[in-house]
Amino acid sequence: MKPERLWTLLFALGAIFATGCFVYARSDADWWLVPNVSTIGREIDHLFVIILLITGIVFIGTQVVLCYILWKFPDAPGRKAEYVHGQMKLEVIWTIIPASILVFLALYQMGTWSKIKFRSSMPKVQPVAEVTARQFQWVFRYAGEDRRLHTDDDLITVNDFHFVKSEPTVIHLRSTDVLHSFFLPQFRIKQDAVPGLTIPVWFDSEQSGKFELVCAELCGWGHYKMRGNVTVHETQAEFDEWLKKAKSEQNRDQLALANAANGG
Amino acid sequence: MSAHAHDHGHDDHIHPAPSNFLTKYVFSIDHKVIGIQFLFSGLIMFWIGGLLALAVRWQLAWPWQPIPLLSGIWAEYGYRLPPEYYNKLFTMHATVMIFFVIIPLLTGAFGNFLIPLMIGARDMAFPKLNMYSYWFMWPSIILMSFSFFVPGGAAEAGWTSYPTLSTFRWSTSGALDGQTLWLMSLLFAGISSLMGSINYITTIIMLRAPGMKMFRLPMTVWAMFITALLQAFALPVLTSALIMQLLDRIIGTNFFSPANWMVANSGNVVGGGQILLFQHLFWFYSHPAVYIMILPAMGMVSDILSTFSRKPLFGYKPMVFSVSAIAGLGFIVWGHHMFQSGMNPALGATFMLSTMMIALPSAIKTFNWLGTMWGGRLQFTTPMLNAIGFVAMFVIGGLSGIFMAATPVDMHIHDTYFIVGHIHYVLFGGSTFAIFAGIYYWFPKMFGRMMNERLGKIHFALTFLFFNGTFFLMHIIGMHGHPRRIADPTVYEFLRGSGVVGMNQFMTINAILLGMAQLIVVYNFIYSLFFGPKAPANPWHANTLEWACPSPPPYYNFLKIPTVYRMAYEYSADDVAPRDYWPQDEPAAESKDEAAVGHSH
Structure with a gap:
């Protein structure tokens, strides 16, 4: 093997590493999308996988072609490079095909996007909470x-x-000081909290249990620890019971919590 | 041959070279010296930006463990990095890399050095303005460095500096004087860029050598031209946004504070402003800025690939139109940074469509690069390897962008490490490999000596490996949900698993190795500067005009202004066989002379 061909192997190694990471990720819960529990999350994961497949195919395709070129056309005495300045037909083909894929991808997202974020598709229910x-x-x-x-x-x-x-x-989302972002990774929901705006956000859960709320917009020195606990109750009755219990506790310990709420 | 009529006028413009040290090397008006000044300051800042990044990586892999060599600074905090300092680290890393490294290296160093040489001019159109453009960088660098030592320390609102974290002085310690200095520093950097861009536009339009039609310009010059236009149109918007934020901070205007605003039991701040306005203005500049950081790289890579494939650039005109399309579309995609910001979601839908479309010209360019190499005689020199590295890695950066362009998917990965991975594949995998390619390629022209090829190849191989090791897994932890800009991921249960922690540590180890591998290029650069073998005028057998003058070029570049007879990409043409290159300024054989002048592909 000619020493120049080692370079093909180096570039192939990069591509294999990248592909391998995503292939392996599917089998490791720490690597893949954090397990989803919401209905819109399922749609989002579906869209993610579609894009991953399309970009994956394009990626592997271009890397294979690149490595083939590097393997096949190293400089050799006596061989002459082709003298071409381009080819209109090829240019048209590789413009139209990606263009249609990209338009398809954009249009394919629209339904989910409007369902989640458009005000008009917001479920007509009382907000469960105002989140500040x-x-x-x-x-x-x-x-x-x-x-x-x-x-x-x-x-x-x-x-x-x-x-x-x-x-x-x-929920109705607000902020009293700087930007924050309401991020529920297990529900695939993210919405910035903006001082001066009240933004409605909706989501649901197909599972009860404990989850995490993340602040995803830099908000100062304590940004990293701005974490919330999320509890999804099995039934409305269970939720009401918790609410009642929490309220009785609140009445016992009014002062400390009132201070916390003052910003709202 | 009417073109020759201009020759005499140009030849009159040779000025005597400056003789004293100060005007020759410091306050020089020679575009080559200014380019090299930008190169040196950019490379030095590259180390500072890189070391900041290593500190960030250390904290992510081993949160709150003392950082080797640095932790002494925080003895009073038990040798732990204070969390606000972590925010300063990534804020300054991005600021330094974007404003003091990549933009100055690509447009300042390569733009300055190459534009006049490649179009056959003696200097820039405005040599003094060019000098000011360099020296306006220094107040910027000094203010930014000084900001670390004012009360509260350097800015820590991210390189995006969103209000109100950046405007309310009480909101974080970096929002004290550090943020004011950050704004002033960027104003200087912006003015510097603007002076450069006006100069580049004028020079490329006015000072092309006879016969150098627009469609004979090398891709590097085309890219610099379009980049300069982007800067000229986008920078005023950033400048006004920075000034508005400065006014909010200093004299109490309320551009970015909401109406009837009250915080922390203070009196009412009579506002009436809009926080999102800043984001719109900022991204109206900063999205084009991303292209400012990649278009020149694309241009340089196009030229280098063609040279070392010994083959004409595939689809020259589609390449030019792609660059122009990227620039045009670049102005109508800024909203894709704001999908989750509270902006009207209907706007998100339109911005998604325009963002998807901007992937198209990048795809076309990639296919054209592959087409350029196909059937060539590939010479695996160090600049070529870095250029191929650019193509291979830019593909990843381009494709990962599609995930974020899709608004629903963006809901999950916005502000996670996925975007951090994406931007590093564009700016390191793309721009930085192109910068390395450019340094290895034009070093002989800049300094008249060759760099060591063996060391160059080792440097490339290690950089390529450790680069992927450092940045690829960011996509994985990002899609898992790992937010960016958090000092300690283990706060969250879903990020506490051994997989995520292990990936963070793997990336940090690779980042340290990546940093160490750069010592090779530093050694190679400095050693070659003094002891490298003397470079001939045209060591790579390239066609563009800069190779027509000696290495390094004299003060006046061209003794006689060259006449351009053909495009820059006539490699392996039959007309001059067996020689496989045909310089732009070489007259054709007598009989073909007239035809060659009018000939344009």
Whole structure:
């Protein structure tokens, strides 16, 4: 083997490493998309996999061609390079094919995007909570028994978010100081919290259990620890019970929590 | 041959070379010296930016463990990195790399050095403006460095500096004076770039040698031209955004504070501004800025690939149109940075479509690069290897962009390590490999000596391996949900698994090795500068005009302004066989002379 051909192997190694990472990732829960529990998350994962397949094929294709070229055409005495300046037909082909794939990809996303984020497709339900982000905590204000926010029987929790399984859940997202971002990785939901705006966000869960809320927008020195607990209750009754219990605790320890909520 | 009529006028413009040290090497108006000044300052800043990144990587792999060599600074914190300092590290890493390394190296160093040489001019159109453009970098660098030592330390709102983290002085320690200095520093850097861009546009339009039609320009010059246009149109917007933020901070205007705003029991701030306005203005510049950081690289790589494939560039005109399309579309895609920002989601849908379309010209360029190499006689020199590295890695950076362009998928991976992986495949895998390719390729022309090929190849191989080791897994942890800009991922349960921790450590070890591999190029560069073998005028047997003058070129570049007879890519043409190159300024044999002048592919 000519020594120049070692370079083909180096570039092939890079491509194999990249492909291998994604192939292996599918089999390791620490590598793949964090396990999803929401219905929109399933759609998003589906779109992700579609893009991964298409880009994967394009990637492998170009790398194979590149490595073939490097293997096949190293300089050799007596061989002459082709003298061509281009070819219109090829140019047209490799413009039209990627263009149609890209337009397809863009259009294919639209349904999911509008379903998740457009105001018009927001589920017509009372918000379960008003979520106020501040440095460096999440403050949740739940409506009490009157089902209305900003009344005397509201429940306020810090870094503790509860909602009910299998029901479309709406929150109103605000911020009192700087930008934050409400990120539920297991639900594939992300929305920045913007001072001055109240942004409705909706999602649901197909599973009950404990999950995590992440702040995904840099918000200052404590950004990394702006973490919230998420609890999805199996039934509305279970949620109501928690709410009642939490409220009785809140009434015992009013002062500390009121301070926390003052920003809202 | 009407073109020759201009010759005399150009020849009158030889000025005597400066004789004293200060005007020759420091306050020089010679585009070559200024280019080399940009090169040296850019490479020095590259080390600073790189070391900042290593500190970031250390903290991610081994959170709160004392950083070797550095932790003494934080003795009073138990040798641990304070979290706000972590924010300063990545803020400054990005700021330095973007504004003091990649833009100055690509446009400042290569643009300055190459444009006049490649178009057959004696200097830039405005040599003094060119000098100011370099020296305006220094207030910028000094202010940025000084900001580490003011109360509260350097800025820590990210290189994006979104309000209100950057405008409310109480919001974080870097929002004290550090942020003000950051803004002032970038204003200087912006003015420097703007002076350069005006100069490049004028020079390329006005000072081309006779016969150098626009469609005979090498791709490098085309790319520099389009880049300069991008800068000229986008920078004013950044400048106004920076000034507005500065006013918000200093004299209490409310461009970016919401109406009737109250924080932390303070009195009402009478606002009426909009936070998202800053993001719009910032990205209206900064998205084109991403192309400012990649288009010149694409141009240089096109020329290098053609030279070492001994083959004409495949699809020259489609390449020119692609670059122009990227620049044009580059102005209508800024919203894709703001899909989750609270911007109207309907806008997100349109920005998704335009963003998908901007992938197209990049795809066309990639296919054309492959077409250029196909059927060539590939010479695996160090510049060629780096150029191939660019093509191979840019493909990854381009494809990973599609994930973020898809708005629903972006919901999950926005602000995660996926985007960090993407941008590093574009800016390191793309721009930086092109910078290396450019250094190895034009070093003989810049300094009149050859660099060591063996060391160059070792450097490339190690850089290629460790680069992939450092950055590829970022896509994986990103899609797993690992947010960017967090000082300690183990705060989150889903990031505490041995897989994620292991990947973070693997990436950090590779990053350290990647940094160490750069010592080879430093040694090679400095050694070759003094002891490298003398370079001939045209060591690579290339066609473009810079190889027509001696290495290094004299003060006036061309004793006689060359006349251009053909495109830059006439490699392996039958007309001059068995020689496989045909310089742009070489007259054709007598009988073919007239035909060659009018001939354009």
